[in-house]
Amino acid sequence: MSEPLVISIDAMGGDHGPSVVLPGLEKAIQSLGAGKVRFLLHGDPSIIESALLASSGLRDVCEPRAAQGVIAMDAKPAHAMRRGKGTSMWNTVESVRSGEARAAVSAGNTGALMAISRLLLRTAGNLDRPALVANWPTLRGTSSVLDVGANLICDAERLVQFAIMGSAYHRVIHRVARPSVGLLNVGTETEKGHEDVRSADRLLRATSMTFDYHGFVEGDDIAKGSVDVVVTDGFTGNVALKTAEGLARFFRAELRRTFTETALSRVGAFVAQQSLRGMSTRLDPSGINGGPFLGLNGIVVKSHGGADANGFANAVRLADSLGRSAFIAEIDRDLLLSATTQSEPMRARTVA
Amino acid sequence: MSEPLVISIDAMGGDHGPSVVLPGLEKAIQSLGAGKVRFLLHGDPSIIESALLASSGLRDVCEPRAAQGVIAMDAKPAHAMRRGKGTSMWNTVESVRSGEARAAVSAGNTGALMAISRLLLRTAGNLDRPALVANWPTLRGTSSVLDVGANLICDAERLVQFAIMGSAYHRVIHRVARPSVGLLNVGTETEKGHEDVRSADRLLRATSMTFDYHGFVEGDDIAKGSVDVVVTDGFTGNVALKTAEGLARFFRAELRRTFTETALSRVGAFVAQQSLRGMSTRLDPSGINGGPFLGLNGIVVKSHGGADANGFANAVRLADSLGRSAFIAEIDRDLLLSATTQSEPMRARTVA
Numbered sequence: 001m002s003e004p005l006v007i008s009i010d011a012m013g014g015d016h017g018p019s020v021v022l023p024g025l026e027k028a029i030q031s032l033g034a035g036k037v038r039f040l041l042h043g044d045p046s047i048i049e050s051a052l053l054a055s056s057g058l059r060d061v062c063e064p065r066a067a068q069g070v071i072a073m074d075a076k077p078a079h080a081m082r083r084g085k086g087t088s089m090w091n092t093v094e095s096v097r098s099g100e101a102r103a104a105v106s107a108g109n110t111g112a113l114m115a116i117s118r119l120l121l122r123t124a125g126n127l128d129r130p131a132l133v134a135n136w137p138t139l140r141g142t143s144s145v146l147d148v149g150a151n152l153i154c155d156a157e158r159l160v161q162f163a164i165m166g167s168a169y170h171r172v173i174h175r176v177a178r179p180s181v182g183l184l185n186v187g188t189e190t191e192k193g194h195e196d197v198r199s200a201d202r203l204l205r206a207t208s209m210t211f212d213y214h215g216f217v218e219g220d221d222i223a224k225g226s227v228d229v230v231v232t233d234g235f236t237g238n239v240a241l242k243t244a245e246g247l248a249r250f251f252r253a254e255l256r257r258t259f260t261e262t263a264l265s266r267v268g269a270f271v272a273q274q275s276l277r278g279m280s281t282r283l284d285p286s287g288i289n290g291g292p293f294l295g296l297n298g299i300v301v302k303s304h305g306g307a308d309a310n311g312f313a314n315a316v317r318l319a320d321s322l323g324r325s326a327f328i329a330e331i332d333r334d335l336l337l338s339a340t341t342q343s344e345p346m347r348a349r350t351v352a
Numbered sequence: 353m354s355e356p357l358v359i360s361i362d363a364m365g366g367d368h369g370p371s372v373v374l375p376g377l378e379k380a381i382q383s384l385g386a387g388k389v390r391f392l393l394h395g396d397p398s399i400i401e402s403a404l405l406a407s408s409g410l411r412d413v414c415e416p417r418a419a420q421g422v423i424a425m426d427a428k429p430a431h432a433m434r435r436g437k438g439t440s441m442w443n444t445v446e447s448v449r450s451g452e453a454r455a456a457v458s459a460g461n462t463g464a465l466m467a468i469s470r471l472l473l474r475t476a477g478n479l480d481r482p483a484l485v486a487n488w489p490t491l492r493g494t495s496s497v498l499d500v501g502a503n504l505i506c507d508a509e510r511l512v513q514f515a516i517m518g519s520a521y522h523r524v525i526h527r528v529a530r531p532s533v534g535l536l537n538v539g540t541e542t543e544k545g546h547e548d549v550r551s552a553d554r555l556l557r558a559t560s561m562t563f564d565y566h567g568f569v570e571g572d573d574i575a576k577g578s579v580d581v582v583v584t585d586g587f588t589g590n591v592a593l594k595t596a597e598g599l600a601r602f603f604r605a606e607l608r609r610t611f612t613e614t615a616l617s618r619v620g621a622f623v624a625q626q627s628l629r630g631m632s633t634r635l636d637p638s639g640i641n642g643g644p645f646l647g648l649n650g651i652v653v654k655s656h657g658g659a660d661a662n663g664f665a666n667a668v669r670l671a672d673s674l675g676r677s678a679f680i681a682e683i684d685r686d687l688l689l690s691a692t693t694q695s696e697p698m699r700a701r702t703v704a
Contacts, residue, residue: 051448139602149538186501186590194587219594221603235546236588238538242571243592244599249490250491250575253604 004038004061005323007103007316008095011043012070012088014107015306020108022051022058024303024312029057030322031313040095042067042088067091071112073305080112081119089113093120096298102323103299105315113302114150114293121298124328126334130293131162131234132302133169134241138225144170144179145222146294147234147306148178148241156232159183160207164334166229167211172325173318174228178210182217182227184236192216195323196233207338210330292322295331299323355412356390357675359455359668360447364422364440366459367658370395373459374403374410376655376664381409383665384672392447394419394440419443423464425657432464433471441465445472448650454675455651465654466645467500473650476680477687478578482645483514483586484654485521488595490577495576496522496531498646499586506585511535511552512559515684517646518581519563524677525670526580530562534569534579536588536653544568549583559690562682644674644687647683651675 011021025039038061041048045066052059067088071080074133084090089108095101097120106113114130123130131147146166151158164182170179183201184194190201193216204213214227219240222230260266292301299322303315363373377391393400397418404411419440423432436442441460445475447453449472458465466482475482476658483499498518503510515533522531535553537545542553545568556565566579571592574582584592644653651674655667 137602139605150556152538184591186504186587219591219596220601221600222595223598232591234540236591239536239571239584239588240591240595243574243595244571246575247571247596247599248603250489253491 004036004040005039005103005320006095006101007319007323008040008092008101009042009316010088010092010104010106010108011041011048012067012108013092013113013305014303014307015073016191016310017070017298018047018051020307020309022055023309024124024307025062025316026057027053027313028316028320029061030316034061037061037320038091039061040065040101042091042095043070044088057315065091065095071109073109075109075112077109077111077115079116080109084112084116090120093117093274093298095298096300097121097281099185101172103301103319105301105303105312105319107303107305107307107315109270110302110305113300117293117296117298117300121296124297124332125339127158127160127161127295130295130300131165132237133166133291133294135173135291136222136230136241137242138223140225143172143173143222143225143228143230145230145232145237145241147232147237149234149238150293153235154196156196156199156203157197159231159233160338161335162231162293163204163211163213163229164209164338165331166231167209168327168330168334169292169294169322170228171330172327173321176228178212179228180212180214181229182214182221183233184222184230184232184240185216185218188214188216190219200231209338210334217238293320297328299328309328356388357455357672358390358392358447358453359457359491359675360392360444360445360453361394361668361669362456362458362460363393363400364419364460365444365465365657366655366664367425368660369422370399370403372659372661374407375661376659377414378407378409379661379665380668380672381413383669386413389413389672390415392417392444392453394443394447395422395672396440417443417447423461425461427461427464429461429463429467432461433467436464438466442472445469445650445652448652449473455653455671457655457671458666459655459657459659459664459667462501462654462657465652467654469645469648469650473648473652476647476649476684477691478511479510479513479647480597482647482652483517483645484517484589485646486589486704487525487643488574488582488593488596490575492577493525495574495577495580495582496526497582497589497593499582499584499589501586502645503586503588506548508548508551508555511548512555512584512690513647513687515556515563515565515581516561516585516690517524517683518583520647520679520682520686521559521644521674522580523562523682524679525673528580530564530567531580532564532582533583534566534573534591536574536582536584537568537570540568540570542568543610552583560688561690646654646669649680651680 029335041062048064069087071087092104096104129150132149133146134148136143136145136219144166168181185197301315303312304307363370393414394417399418420477421439423439423441444456448456481502484501485498488497490493493608496518519531537549653667655664
């Protein structure tokens with residue numbers, strides 16, 4: 001039997017800390033299989049020890065690692081970087097850097113987790129920051145949308161890098177051999193948009209890649225599921241994601257209002273409640289939040305701060321899938337490949 | 353009794369042309385009152401004449417104006433500008449330029465209408481293009497969101513101009529004396545975002561205006577209705593609007609699926625169908641589309657190309673409200689005021 005995969009866990013992160021993380025791990029073990037995975041549990045030793053005493057399922061696969069202090073959910077990233085050494089989050093990422101663990105999961109402060117990950121693991125290629133990817137529910141399944149918040153201004157080269165990283169991610173997680181990639185724009189014709197997206201469009205058309213470049217897509221193509229991977233700058237992606245979250249909440253409020261409006265509609269809601277609950281879950285904004293940081297020399301998955309045990313278990317399963325894949329090596333290879341290909345025309349121009 | 357307001361109408365524009373425009377005008381006359389408004393109807397004379405013969409309601413308030421040709425819904429704006437002279441759309445805007453009409457309404461090609469309006473009416477201040485505003489349904493009513501597609505790259509000064517124009521528009525249409533204005537960003541703290549939004553934030557805080565500046569807002573604040581006017585660049589605004597439209601369609605598809613899933617849910621849907629229909633109307637994406645171009649030296653309202661007679665009547669009522677207001681003069685005054693205020697610190701710096 002092969003060695004179990006080691007995942008490093010921030011036991012203290014998130015709005016609920018260990019009270020969600022530990023039950024989340026139990027759920028993850030059930031679905032991943034007890035012999036397949038092992039956890040390094042970073043956090044307050046007394047809390048972790050008593051949790052392990054209470055659960056034999058956890059005790060068998062968890063190795064407690066004492067950590068001093070927790071990074072607050074509202075701490076500034078710069079502060080977390082300077083003063084975070086030795087906290088549960090820092091040590092969780094450090095286990096990946098040292099090679100002890102294949103992946104890290106934290107439900108803590110997003111900005112702090114990104115800053116610490118960037119400091120300890122460094123970014124791949126010439127990336128300045130890792131990209132945040134959102135798993136977006138669509139009419140055809142799930143699309144991967146990036147960047148949703150880390151890189152606010154992106155030139156053409158950066159957008160091409162997002163296409164490479166996003167498709168490597170989508171390939172591993174959604175088992176699509178050659179994902180289709182679209183570039184988010186205000187129209188689909190080649191002359192639409194500003195210079196950065198037009199130039200990224202030309203680069204993507206010219207470069208032979210491990211994905212199918214579809215061309216420009218518009219905002220409404222995201223929910224349609226027109227492509228597997230939607231690429232955009234972190235400013236636009238963040239606004240689009242949060243706009244969608246706001247609209248999902250608006251819809252649920254409307255739904256509630258609609259079904260309490262009249263006596264008849266209340267009867268309707270009562271009768272159809274099971275279907276309604278299913279729909280409400282599919283539209284839960286926390287479902288599209290969280291995800292891995294792409295472009296680090298190591299795997300770090302951010303679980304949503306407010307997620308419940310099921311949500312945290314999902315983040316752990318995601319870390320497991322990424323940890324068993326070769327996607328970091330694939331991203332490195334493709335980033336290198338694209339850098340070589342892209343410099344060709346420039347060299348040609350210099351000679352001519 | 354005061355003179356009726358004159359509105360210039362492109363009878364041929366939109367996916368359905370006169371078959372929607374003329375019934376739309378009839379509906380608009382009913383609600384505006386027959387003596388209050390008069391229409392210049394630009395288009396194919398034979399179609400217009402026979403429509404006027406058939407409807408005494410229209411005949412009394414419409415003046416037919418023969419126009420040669422129609423700008424196709426897929427025509428390129430540059431082509432429309434070069435070759436559009438004498439078409440129904442061109443003449444509709446020309447009537448505003450000449451002063452014959454106070455406002456123009458067309459359901460035709462958006463890009464062509466903007467290009468022709470810009471050419472004939474010119475933009476106010478130092479604006480390059482007019483801004484497109486979306487009327488966005490929120491939990492608290494309706495917000496005005498701009499720019500949703502015309503100005504893809506916006507510096508701080510342009511964003512301040514949008515705040516001025518958007519609040520003048522919101523004041524007239526939604527009768528809010530001092531609208532609240534928010535600047536769309538990836539976070540609400542002052543250090544968040546790229547240089548253009550941070551610098552616009554500083555300008556808006558420093559400038560005393562005819563609106564209440566609220567600070568940064570995020571994507572989910574739009575549907576929440578956190579502010580009356582949401583200001584953003586045309587790239588981000590267009591993506592956000594279309595993302596919302598896509599999600600509204602996704603939501604309706606989910607709703608349909610939910611209510612045909614089981615026998616019980618079908619019973620529920622049947623019982624609650626009246627409430628459901630009401631909700632579906634409120635969430636209709638065509639409801640948030642269309643609107644006026646802000647920042648022209650004249651009033652031009654774009655009706656949604658696929659709108660029905662009710663939708664076109666709404667666009668006409670919007671043109672009527674804008675035509676009776678002083679909002680173009682207000683925008684001119686506030687743009688001038690802000691230009692003066694903004695140059696103060698620069699002058700001070702030069703002297704020092």
